[in-house]
Amino acid sequence: MINALLMADKYQPIKEWPEEDRPREKLIERGPENLTDAELIAILLRNGNAGQSALDCARQLLTEFNDLKGVESAQIAEMAVVKGIGPAKSAQVKAGLELGRRLARQKWEAGRPLKSAEDVYRDFSERLGKQKREMFYVVLLTNKNKKIREVKISEGSLTASLVHPREVFNPVIRESAAAVIFVHNHPSGDPAPSPEDIDITKRLKQVGEVMGVRVLDHVVIGHGRYYSFSDKGML
Numbered sequence: 001m002i003n004a005l006l007m008a009d010k011y012q013p014i015k016e017w018p019e020e021d022r023p024r025e026k027l028i029e030r031g032p033e034n035l036t037d038a039e040l041i042a043i044l045l046r047n048g049n050a051g052q053s054a055l056d057c058a059r060q061l062l063t064e065f066n067d068l069k070g071v072e073s074a075q076i077a078e079m080a081v082v083k084g085i086g087p088a089k090s091a092q093v094k095a096g097l098e099l100g101r102r103l104a105r106q107k108w109e110a111g112r113p114l115k116s117a118e119d120v121y122r123d124f125s126e127r128l129g130k131q132k133r134e135m136f137y138v139v140l141l142t143n144k145n146k147k148i149r150e151v152k153i154s155e156g157s158l159t160a161s162l163v164h165p166r167e168v169f170n171p172v173i174r175e176s177a178a179a180v181i182f183v184h185n186h187p188s189g190d191p192a193p194s195p196e197d198i199d200i201t202k203r204l205k206q207v208g209e210v211m212g213v214r215v216l217d218h219v220v221i222g223h224g225r226y227y228s229f230s231d232k233g234m235l
Helices: 002-010 023-030 037-045 054-064 068-073 076-080 086-105 117-128 165-174 195-211
Strands: 135-141 147-155 179-185 214-221 226-228
Touching: 023 037, 037 054, 037 086, 054 068, 068 086, 076 086, 117 135, 117 179, 117 214, 117 226, 135 165, 147 165, 165 179, 165 195, 179 195, 195 214
Parallel strands: 179 214
Antiparallel strands: 135 147, 135 179, 214 226
């Protein structure tokens, strides 16, 4: 009885927390990227259960299935038996995870105009984000920055990917592309450009200028993030 009372004293609904600690308010104030997996799941759950906040339930779910990937792989029936979850909350979490999956799969299709480096990242991140070998692509564009197609130029080792301007611009000439974007990955996961990346980008841009082809960007794909030469003023 005493233990139960002590536990009751410790429990405090999220709405009674300081505003800066509440997951929903934290997301609005700081952005979703600053929330933990448990806090994001808590927002999907919306509310907790008797003696448990939504954040407590989210943490229990992550503990039960080890991590977010485990929750994604779990069946609704498996999630529903976790204390404080149930079928309805399981469905809410699954819906949120499925939206994330669909967004990640959304392709920058041929004919769609380029809007930002994030379009490029979304298209390539799933394919290149966890590759163990460095790969270099050129994306061919029309004069209105609409995608024609993409071409893999090289596949290198963990430390280097050899890219020759002739190999890069051959498909550009064949397709009469007016502009290009270069994309490659860093198997280390850190998208910060190496001195070699900077050097090859300068060389390719110079060749493009001679040929009258606009080099719009060079996007380096890492683990869950990217580096855009254009966004950083490196072109």
